[in-house]
Amino acid sequence: MTTINHDHPLIYYHGRWDSSPGTWWAGSGFKINALNLHSLIVILGEHTTAPCAPIAVSVDNSEFFTMNASAGAHYIPLPESTKATPSVVRINVEGWQNNRIHLDSIMYNSSKDAILLPYRPSKLAFQFIGDSLSAGQFLPLGVNQAWPFIVGERYKAEHRINAQPGATLTDIVSYGNVHGVSYQYFRTEDTGFYYTSDHNFTTPWNFSRDRPSATHIVIHIGANDASQGITGDQFVQVYSDFLERLRKVYPKQPIFIFTPWGWPNEDAPTYYYYPGQYEKIVNTRKAKGDKNIFLVDTIGWVGMSDVYSDNKHPNVEGHQNIANHFTAWLENWGLSP
Template sequence: MPTMAILASSCRVFLLLAALTVGLVSGLTIQNDDPRIHYHGRWDDSPGTWWAGSGLKLHVQNAKTMKIRLGSLTTSPFAALGVSVNYEPFFTVNASVGWNDIPLPAAPRFKRSDKSVIRLNVEGWQNNRINLETIVLNRGAQLLPYKPSKLSFQFIGDSLSAGQYLPLGVDQAWPFLVGENFKAEHTINAQPGATLTDIPSYGNVHGVSFQFFKTEDTGYVWTSDHNYTTPWDFRRDRPSPTHVVIHIGANDVSQGVTPDQFVQEYLDFLKRLRTIYRTQSIFVFTPWGWPSADGNVWYYYDGKYEEIVRKQTALGDSRIFLVNTTGWVTFDDVFADNQHPNVPGHVKIANLFSEWLKDWGLRPERQWATLA
């Protein structure tokens, strides 16, 4: 076959394949910089996710199908995504580089409308990076502005808050469930194995007192395409948290941080937090401890969390509160082989803290701010 004929034939095949590909993803195309996408959690400029629970929310009219195209910085072979339509329970979709179908199962409609709220996040405490390029909805769909809740929680912690070992990861963890109970926005910056103190711990090269102020979680050091940190611009938190919850210290004690050192580290961390969250209420959890099969519970830094709150209050901070979690968790509430809360255990913790907050004076929103 003459060379020109071969080229012409190849060109026709290429155009046909391109047309087929476009046909597969035709519809309403939404670029990743569309201001109507409501991003939550920590995203870098690629844009790509860091920290468990980071994701996005869409308010859509006439949504029937959804595809997302993910770029090369997405975790290989896939990242587990939590998906919820109209505030129904989250389910998992494994997404990889390229085009991914996001199922939109039938969900209750609000006010008999054809509008939907689609929530999507990375649920894993590691291997949780998605690099969003494009979203495509069906023809006839319309993207609408998303209105966030007036209530917004910022949770800070370690594996006990990140959803480690849970089937659905952070979407089954107590901080996420508290946010759902209050119909609130919620961001979770929690890293398994990490100390509060800025020291190496269980594969983490930094502690949370350093990493919380960065875009990236502590896994950045193991990521060859992004082995550096960038400061987090807290103005990107939409909305700014109304309440801050901290549960941390288990890894500090295991790394030999003394009680007095821990108190000082915590106070230094609170001082820095108060440069960002000047008026927000901050809740300091005591440890619920490590329960054993014989009914005993080992608590750490006994009395030190009370000391932290007392000293912070003496500095003039009237918006810091101690949450005493003693007795909240028993051996039935944890995985027997690692003593981390199991699925019912996280539900129990979330319900106990939700009741604590109600007794404190916080009321859940009556309805979600964006109703479909």
């Protein structure tokens, strides 16, 4: 067997990893590309979530399957077809919390017959920013069943999902989050850092590590701000300031601002928070000369059959429905899968 350490240049990391290296945020992971691969073992270190962190594995664009990973060695099952052609193995954390894996090393069959190759990322890269409605909270397979992940897969794109359940955009304490997304998005760690004894601090995220840089930015946020009593005027100001900071990272990329699809009700109309405020946010940017910002009107995308009745978050079918709507919107905008 051949062993490569976590710092091997042919391991392609995506999402947010700290220096250990360990994952933060749902969907973070890595990819490897190899020829004649027929044995693969991933060895995880001590900072992996105990007792385990669910990970999703895909080989050559197969459907992802779930493994419960803990510190130690994990044999990754491979199909017979990997022995003859170059094979890409993709691994990411599924969970919206307790989702840290600490990569120590990777073992594969002897370098005499297996050859590690560069992974060539897609030129299309989505950056999704949000809260529980984008992170896959309550879904059986977590973020891998969430609409951002589905959209990224349909476009065969690189996709990064920085979504924090319970978090506001405003930088306040909210549902166990000690910071809002307007702060946390620019950090390596998600807000779980606060509860992690071996890593209870934050570090700035180096956006040059995103390879390639995001080509399209998608934002759906605000439900928790409304729940925490942030007024419409306050929300518009926070969102506008956040977009100013984003433009320093992504000066020309299209930014898609979702309106709320709201909270459906059995016996009452759907509740939409901050009516008219998202339009104001987008129009203010356009008035400043930003020609690459777009409002995505999601009203009517989600009904009672699309959500869990006890918490109103999208269910599996609901996330698929949202992905269908957004894919159709993007196609109409001019971006085809």
